[in-house]
Amino acid sequence: MICRFFLIFFFVSNLSWSQEQFSIYFESNKFELSKNESQALETWIQDNKTSKVVGAYGFCDEDGSVEYNEVLASKRVDFVYKIIKDQVKIRADFKTRTFGELHKQLPEKAKNRKVTLYFLKEKDIEKEDEILGIKPVAVKEAPLPKAPIIFPDRVSIQNPNGSKTELPLDVAFMQTASQAKVGEKLKIKNLNFVLNTFAVVNESRGKLYELLLIMQKNPNLKISIQGHLCCVGVDRANLSTQRAKAIYKFLEFNEIDKSRMSYKGFGVSQPLFSIPEKNEEERAENRRVEIEILEN
Numbered sequence: 001m002i003c004r005f006f007l008i009f010f011f012v013s014n015l016s017w018s019q020e021q022f023s024i025y026f027e028s029n030k031f032e033l034s035k036n037e038s039q040a041l042e043t044w045i046q047d048n049k050t051s052k053v054v055g056a057y058g059f060c061d062e063d064g065s066v067e068y069n070e071v072l073a074s075k076r077v078d079f080v081y082k083i084i085k086d087q088v089k090i091r092a093d094f095k096t097r098t099f100g101e102l103h104k105q106l107p108e109k110a111k112n113r114k115v116t117l118y119f120l121k122e123k124d125i126e127k128e129d130e131i132l133g134i135k136p137v138a139v140k141e142a143p144l145p146k147a148p149i150i151f152p153d154r155v156s157i158q159n160p161n162g163s164k165t166e167l168p169l170d171v172a173f174m175q176t177a178s179q180a181k182v183g184e185k186l187k188i189k190n191l192n193f194v195l196n197t198f199a200v201v202n203e204s205r206g207k208l209y210e211l212l213l214i215m216q217k218n219p220n221l222k223i224s225i226q227g228h229l230c231c232v233g234v235d236r237a238n239l240s241t242q243r244a245k246a247i248y249k250f251l252e253f254n255e256i257d258k259s260r261m262s263y264k265g266f267g268v269s270q271p272l273f274s275i276p277e278k279n280e281e282e283r284a285e286n287r288r289v290e291i292e293i294l295e296n
Contacts, residue, residue: 019054019118019131024080026113028063031075041080045087050122052089054132056081061112062105080115088119091128149178149217155209167206169213177214178221180293185226188289198242208250211291215256222295225263228270230277230286241265243289262294 022044024037033041058073084090105112120128129136151174156166170189177186191207193200200208215221225247227240235241244263252258268275273282 019120020051021116021118023114023116025110026076028061028113029072031072031079033079041083045084048088048119051119052091052125052128053084053117053119054091054128055118057116057118059112059114059116061109076115080117148175151175151213151217155206157205157209167209169206169210174210174214177291178218180296182293182296185290185292188291191289193243196239198239198246200246208247211247212251212254212256215251215260218296220295221293222260224292224294225261226290226292227265228286228288228290229268230271230283231275232268233275235265235267238265240267247289
């Protein structure tokens with residue numbers, strides 16, 4: 001907390017010599033303005049239609065806890081900002097900051113309960129970056145979008161008896177996963193398991209090969225495989241983890257490096273629909289395996 005205060009105080013100190021400032025004051029424990037202060041703010045707005053706000057800072061007196069005053073100061077800033085945002089120019093990267101009680105307290109409590117606006121007069125706006133000490137940022141060229149990967153719409157696998165089976169594949173899902181951004185979660189639809197086990201049903205084997213192809217054709221892709229259950233109150237058998245692990249092991253067996261993937265079971269802790277579910281559709285949505293994109 002001390003460090004944060006120092007950084008903000010340093011910034012405000014730099015602002016004070018180069019910009020104008022205006023303060024409005026609040027009653028104790030209030031974040032709405034009194035009639036007189038509202039009129040004062042309105043007068044400032046009318047006098048500064050061509051000015052530009054570059055910062056708003058909220059302050060409290062020493063009454064109350066630090067946490068309480070942080071929230072109160074933030075509410076005061078929000079209240080003022082909502083009034084001025086459509087009436088006065090505001091810098092595009094405008095950020096509100098709050099001090100709570102962590103600022104130099106004046107002897108008169110009423111003078112500590114305030115929001116201070118820092119702003120530039122019209123004559124100074126053309127050099128605002130210079131005044132704010134902001135250096136030009138070199139523009140980097142945006143990376144070219146990834147070329148879409150061509151995936152097959154089916155795969156042929158060899159059965160234990162030597163025969164071959166063709167499995168249909170969801171090309172749209174594979175392309176979506178290949179282009180997904182870090183942090184995205186994708187449900188592997190129609191990936192079903194034998195009841196109360198981690199064995200994938202025959203009809204869902206194609207889903208494993210979809211994930212395998214995605215990993216094979218995207219060498220930079222790293223994923224977290226995440227299992228979820230429906231219906232029960234507690235995953236006592238750790239089934240959600242076992243199902244995620246089964247997919248992990250399938251990929252490992254097919255030579256996907258372990259450093260590119262992890263697995264985890266969440267049981268029923270992250271349902272899409274509240275438990276107990278109302279119908280089979282909701283149960284099917286809760287009973288799922290997802291992949292989270294860690295790197296791509």
